[in-house]
Amino acid sequence: MVTRRTQGQPQPPSRLGEHLCRTYADDQERAQQVSALVRDGLARGQRVLYYADTQPTERVADQLRAEVAEAGAALERGQLSVESTADGFLRRLPFDPDLMIARLRDSCQEAVSQGWAGLRVIGEMDWSTRQVPGADRLLEYELRLDAEVLEDLPVTGICLYSHHAVTRAPAALAAAAHLDGADPADSAVTRYAAGGTQRARAGLAALPLRPGSGVRLVGSADLDSRTALAAVLTAATRMPASVVDVDLRDVDYVDAAGTAVLADTAAVLAGQGRRLVLHHAPPSLGRVAEMFPDECRDLEMTA
Known part of the structure; x- marks a missing residue:
């Protein structure tokens, strides 16, 4: 039979990390957002890791050197790294949230041990719209980050989705699974509904x-x-x-x-x-x- 219980209201704990989502319409807007996010991370003293999806990493690094004054020196001293999604999210296929979560934890602990204030990971997520083995587990990954990484480690995870991606499963639900504020009205759900995400289409x-x-x-x-x-x-x-x-x-x-x-x-x-x-x-x-x-x-x- 159906079981019913009563309980008190739990209070959200303070967290060390953040999990954000940003969307972009084209390559120019993506580049502008990435430059701003990298600049902010460097200014905060974070170790910054950027996962580029389709662009060559050398080209992305050159763009950052041109747009972010501190990028060149940060690349030299190891505070900033540009890698491909093939070396990050997709290093081992099928995509496995367990492995990626473990990698984030290890990378953050290493960054802190080197004296950085924390780890900032900026990742392009449009790989999830291709026929990538394990892409159906992306939503699981997005939902698990809060409890398994952000509650006890200073990780800032920023997922970049194109407007094209957030109209397609599984990226649509995954893009909406970012609670940037304490209330759903402040979350990705509200912002992306106008863009045709799964929430807008499936309710x-x-x-x-x-x-x-x-x-x-x-x-x-x-x-x-x-x-x-x-x-x-x-x-x-x-x-x-x-x-x-x-x-x-x-x-x-x-x-x-x-x-x-x-x-x-x-x-x-x-x-x-x-x-x-x-x-x-x-x-x-x-x-x-x-x-x-x-x-x-x-x-x-x-x-």
């Missing part, structure tokens, strides 16, 4: 849950968004946690199709000895669960 977006290991959904979980919901829950179930929390406070409606996806996910986790816990479930979800008690027996909801 659903996912954000990292703070605190905890899980996701915060925004929008509606219904027939139109069930594909997006399934992708989000697949990413969430890959998180290394015995309890996967899903915060539904910003979900205005869950229909039978959305409930079925949630129930299926809960059943899969139950078979693994794990739990799916739904927080702040809307009344519509409770009504559907009461109509189908057998199918929803593994659902666990908190008030």
